[in-house]
Amino acid sequence: MNIAICDDEKSYVDTLLNDITEIYGENNSFHFRSFNSGEDIISNFSRGEFDIIFMDIEMKELDGLKTAEYIRSIDRNVILAFLTNYDKFVYSGYEVNAFRYILKDQARPIYLKQIKDTIDEYSRKFKYITIYLNDVLQKLMIDDIYYIEVYSREIIIHLADKCHRTTGKLKDYENSFKGMYFAKPDKSHLVNAANIDFVEKDRLLLKNGEHLYISRKHYKEIVDAFVDYTKSRCI
DSSP states (O other): OEEEEEOSOHHHHHHHHHHHHHHHOSSOOOEEEEESSHHHHHHTOOTTSOSEEEEESSOSSSOHHHHHHHHHHHOSSSEEEEEESOSTTHHHHGGGTOSEEEESSSOHHHHHHHHHHHHHHHHHHTOEEEEEETTEEEEEEGGGOOEEEEETTEEEEEOSSOEEEEOSOHHHHHHHTTTTTEEEEETTEEEEGGGEEEEOSSEEEETTSOEEEOOGGGHHHHHHHHHHHHHTTOO
8 A cells, every 4th residue: 555645744754654553563564655745746646656645734835735636636546634733624625535634633542543544444445346247257346336135046236326146145245344334224235334325214315316224123233334434534
């Protein structure tokens, strides 16, 4: 995983490196590059160059928001997390689809969790499964899955606007997706909480307009997954 840290305070770059090492250990699989200005990272940036960028908002000359606008014009997939000492810029961050806004001076457990959530988002967003489609083994991004349904001994994987049919057991998918915000609204469906729009008393609405009914037995499971996913994206 290629991670860029852009901050005009070298001491904070070193601090963040130490914090990430504290979370994941020294034997992590990360490759870091540091930059001390918006101009510096832009001159070294190309699409796909980095998986995650931690960027200070308040930098001299070209600030973090302007730098992020340039980066987003080239790369829509890189995960952006803003760093700052103040919360007044929070809403501006969403204009460039920032994943997280991290206050440097806050309670340490919350601060470390936000760093971890940002890095874990890469693993969640780009993880995939392989299934046979027309006798060809193909990748299917987990982030694109809306829900999985078992019907008449067949597994149906529903995406935003199409579905794929394959074989297997719903329990196997449930085990594979543990820790990735999937939950069962009933015994025959497994839903990706990342693609839930809202939850009502007896049904949930997905972002593509579909709705699924929730059994009383599984209501708490769905709500917990939806809340956990939402919290992982909170400021």
